[in-house]
Amino acid sequence: xxxxxxxxxxxxxxxxxxxxxxxxxxxxxxxxxxxxxxxxxxxxxxxxxxxxxxxxxxxxxxxxxxxxxxxxxxxxxxxxxxxxxxxxxxxxxxxxxxxxxxxxxxxxxxxxxxxxxxxxxxxxxxxxxxxxxxxxxxxxxxxxxxxxxxxxxxxxxxxxxxxxxxxxxxxxxxxxxxxxxxxxxxxxxxxxxxxxxxxxxxxxxxxxxxxxxxxxxxxxxxxxxxxxxxxxxxxxxxxxxxxxxxxxxxxxxxxxxxxxxxxxxxxxxxxxxxxxxxxxxxxxxxxxxxxxxxxxxxxxxxxxxxxxxxxxxxxxxxxxxxxxxxxxxxxxxxxxxxxxxxxxxxxxxxxxxxxxxxxxxxxxxxxxxxxxxxxxxxxxxxxxxxxxxxxxxxxxxxxxxxxxxxxxxxxxxxxxxxxxxxxxxxxxxxxxxxxxxxxxxxxxxxxxxxxxxxxxxxxxxxxxxxxxxxxxxxxxxxxxxxxxxxxxxxxxxxxxxxxxxxxxxxxxxxxxxxxxxxxxxxxxxxxxxxxxxxxxxxxxxxxxxxxxxxxxxxxxxxxxxxxxxxxxxxxxxxxxxxxxxxxxxxxxxxxxxxxxxxxxxxxxxxxxxxxxxxxxxxxxxxxxxxxxxxxxxxxxxxxxxxxxxxxxxxxxxxxxxxxxxxxxxxxxxxxxxxxxxxxxxxxxxxxxxxxxxxxxxxxxxxxxxxxxxxxxxxxxxxxxxxxxxxxxxxxxxxxxxxxxxxxxxxxxxxxxxxxxxx
Numbered sequence: 055x056x057x058x059x060x061x062x063x064x065x066x067x068x069x070x071x072x073x074x075x076x077x078x079x080x081x082x083x084x085x086x087x088x089x090x091x092x093x094x095x096x097x098x099x100x101x102x103x104x105x106x107x108x109x110x111x112x113x114x115x116x117x118x119x120x121x122x123x124x125x126x127x128x129x130x131x132x133x134x135x136x137x138x139x140x141x142x143x144x145x146x147x148x149x150x151x152x153x154x155x156x157x158x159x160x161x162x163x164x165x166x167x168x169x170x171x172x173x174x175x176x177x178x179x180x181x182x183x184x185x186x187x188x189x190x191x192x193x194x195x196x197x198x199x200x201x202x203x204x205x206x207x208x209x210x211x212x213x214x215x216x217x218x219x220x221x222x223x224x225x226x227x228x229x230x231x232x233x234x235x236x237x238x239x240x241x242x243x244x245x246x247x248x249x250x251x252x253x254x255x256x257x258x259x260x261x262x263x264x265x266x267x268x269x270x271x272x273x274x275x276x277x278x279x280x281x282x283x284x285x286x287x288x289x290x291x292x293x294x295x296x297x298x299x300x301x302x303x304x305x306x307x308x309x310x311x312x313x314x315x316x317x318x319x320x321x322x323x324x325x326x327x328x329x330x331x332x333x334x335x336x337x338x339x340x341x342x343x344x345x346x347x348x349x350x351x352x353x354x355x356x357x358x359x360x361x362x363x364x365x366x367x368x369x370x371x372x373x374x375x376x377x378x379x380x381x382x383x384x385x386x387x388x389x390x391x392x393x394x395x396x397x398x399x400x401x402x403x404x405x406x407x408x409x410x411x412x413x414x415x416x417x418x419x420x421x422x423x424x425x426x427x428x429x430x431x432x433x434x435x436x437x438x439x440x441x442x443x444x445x446x447x448x449x450x451x452x453x454x455x456x457x458x459x460x461x462x463x464x465x466x467x468x469x470x471x472x473x474x475x476x477x478x479x480x481x482x483x484x485x486x487x488x489x490x491x492x493x494x495x496x497x498x499x500x501x502x503x504x505x506x507x508x509x510x511x512x513x514x515x516x517x518x519x520x521x522x523x524x525x526x527x528x529x530x531x532x533x534x535x536x537x538x539x540x541x542x543x544x545x546x547x548x549x550x551x552x553x554x555x556x557x558x559x560x561x562x563x564x565x566x567x568x569x570x571x572x573x574x575x576x577x578x579x580x581x582x583x584x585x586x587x588x589x590x591x592x593x594x595x596x597x598x599x600x601x602x603x604x605x606x607x608x609x610x611x612x613x614x615x616x617x618x619x620x621x622x623x624x625x626x627x628x629x630x631x632x633x634x635x636x637x638x639x640x641x642x643x644x645x646x647x648x649x650x651x652x653x654x655x656x657x658x659x660x661x662x663x664x665x666x667x668x669x670x671x672x673x674x675x676x677x678x679x680x681x682x683x684x685x686x687x688x689x690x691x692x693x694x695x696x697x698x699x700x701x702x703x704x705x706x707x708x709x710x711x712x713x714x715x716x717x718x719x720x721x722x723x724x725x726x727x728x729x730x731x732x733x734x735x736x737x738x739x740x741x742x743x744x745x746x747x748x749x750x751x752x753x754x755x756x757x758x759x760x761x762x763x764x765x766x767x768x769x770x771x772x773x774x775x776x777x778x779x780x781x782x783x784x785x786x787x788x789x790x791x792x793x794x795x796x797x798x799x800x801x802x803x804x805x806x807x808x809x810x811x812x
């Protein structure tokens with residue numbers, strides 16, 4: 055019969071080997087769910103004790119306290135587990151445990167991103183070009199951009215040039231030259247040569263030559279840098295938790311019994327509602343609802359970021375190749391001091407000026423973000439100050455941004471023009487409202503109070519709405535005040551004219567002048583093909599233009615003709631890239647991200663897939679260049695096995711690769727032309743080996759089964775192969791010679807499987 059026992063901790067721990075204690079082996083159920091195995095329990099006058107290792111096996115909290123030794127076991131009282139009751143059936147030798155969620159250890163759930171190191175990077179080179187030639191009434195003009203790059207596992211080196219007026223007094227200007235080394239495991243980057251400083255909280259980004267080292271979170275794209283909401287609950291039975299963000303299902307998680315918390319949730323930034331529906335095995339549902347506010351401007355508690363730059367400031371970028379002045383140093387540091395508070399400090403100094411100041415980001419109790427910055431500068435004997443405050447709040451349907459910056463007349467920072475004092479006050483406000491099906495509405499206001507130039511003040515409003523399948527309507531009205539006071543308005547209507555074709559009609563008013571424009575545009579397919587565009591404008595210029603683009607995996611060509619104020623012109627453009635990798639050269643589109651050279655032996659016309667989408671095919675050498683890979687992320691590159699001939703031998707048809715930034719990989723798919731033989735295998739007496747015998751590969755290759763009449767199909771004969779077989783307790787061996795590539799299996803002479811000599 056079953057005897058119910060009270061739920062309370064044992065008052066006394068029974069000593070080992072005392073009267074009234076019995077060691078028993080039982081089966082166990084928890085909340086009516088059978089548990090695998092047989093468990094040792096100790097029956098005492100005050101209750102049952104369970105072996106301490108069994109608590110973990112059953113998924114229960116292990117009670118605190120010193121285990122009681124009994125024979126070879128260490129026992130702990132069941133009744134010490136909070137929220138646990140049980141019944142013992144002596145006839146069935148079974149304990150039925152009933153548990154609340156407090157019985158089980160807590161668990162943390164969530165889709166935390168795991169870092170994967172990049173694949174080894176070979177030595178390679180690439181070049182990007184962008185050339186433009188224009189012919190017009192009375193003048194010709196040509197220009198171009200050129201980028202040269204070398205990459206390896208040690209980094210990427212690039213240098214860029216701009217060619218101006220190539221048909222006249224040609225001038226070649228060097229733009230940037232740098233060597234960049236990424237350390238993705240540490241989320242750090244080192245750049246030597248030309249670079250741009252980190253603006254920090256109150257500075258300005260400036261070009262320089264020197265060194266820059268600091269944090270780069272983009273080296274681990276899945277790493278979450280900002281605080282995300284955490285929602286907690288409990289389950290008494292195995293359950294499933296479905297996560298909804300603003301009513302949209304984002305993920306589904308398996309939940310073991312016990313308390314749980316869900317972290318690293320896939321939330322959007324701004325204000326929203328998080329709902330988790332927990333459904334157990336019996337179909338019972340528990341709904342957890344929690345509002346949240348998330349912003350990328352904050353850092354997670356304890357997470358820090360910094361950037362340090364030193365060198366010489368660049369002057370006249372784009373006009374002079376090597377003009378550098380004013381040695382400098384700048385550094386920024388930020389750290390998440392709490393889930394809602396991030397603080398930073400910025401310091402900069404040069405031979406002409408210096409400055410320092412803190413900046414903070416604070417998530418307000420009602421949501422929204424308050425950002426403040428203060429800085430002090432020193433130039434000669436002049437001291438300047440700057441104060442800035444920003445306030446923002448956003449949700450799916452509403453958002454605003456307010457900014458106000460004050461600078462004293464003596465304030466300066468790196469990159470500032472020496473003879474121009476900073477604006478006294480810069481203020482701006484933006485407000486956006488999503489009216490759902492009725493469109494969206496936005497208002498903006500900007501005011502700049504200058505000291506050495508005319509003040510600027512602008513107010514505007516924009517309304518846009520989608521008119522079903524007909525198209526979209528946009529209206530903008532703005533008013534500029536001050537010396538150049540003017541009212542501007544435009545009305546725009548855009549509609550789809552096909553899968554990749556759109557049309558647009560726009561009416562504009564600038565002051566007292568009106569203008570009208572009609573446009574038609576068809577985008578060229580990414581896989582390759584033609585696109586076109588045409589525009590006619592009715593105003594005092596009476597202008598019109600038309601053009602076409604041919605987009606291929608090997609480059610992009612465009613041709614445009616135009617008419618403007620009685621002048622006709624034609625422009626031809628070409629841009630693309632040349633990649634040298636793995637001993638071969640390939641033409642491509644401009645190389646902006648990572649890429650890979652796919653090799654499939656010497657098979658031509660084999661489809662290459664990127665994320666299950668066919669993007670190109672192999673050439674006569676069996677090679678294809680795949681561009682547009684995501685750096686430091688997993689990319690799925692595959693080949694279509696149906697494009698291979700039936701005589702081909704192929705291994706993996708899908709590779710998951712992680713390239714470095716602006717670098718290439720060589721992906722060699724294991725495919726080859728058939729080198730196989732159909733042979734008859736005999737023993738030393740000339741008798742075929744019995745069916746079902748296995749020829750075991752002695753060389754690490756594939757085994758070969760033996761069929762009727764001793765027939766066996768042996769593959770992988772690009773090299774000589776060795777096999778052994780076990781027959782009637784003895785071992786025999788055969789050797790198979792290598793074969794040339796064929797369109798099908800070759801029938802070979804009979805082979806003798808010779809016994810091992812003792």
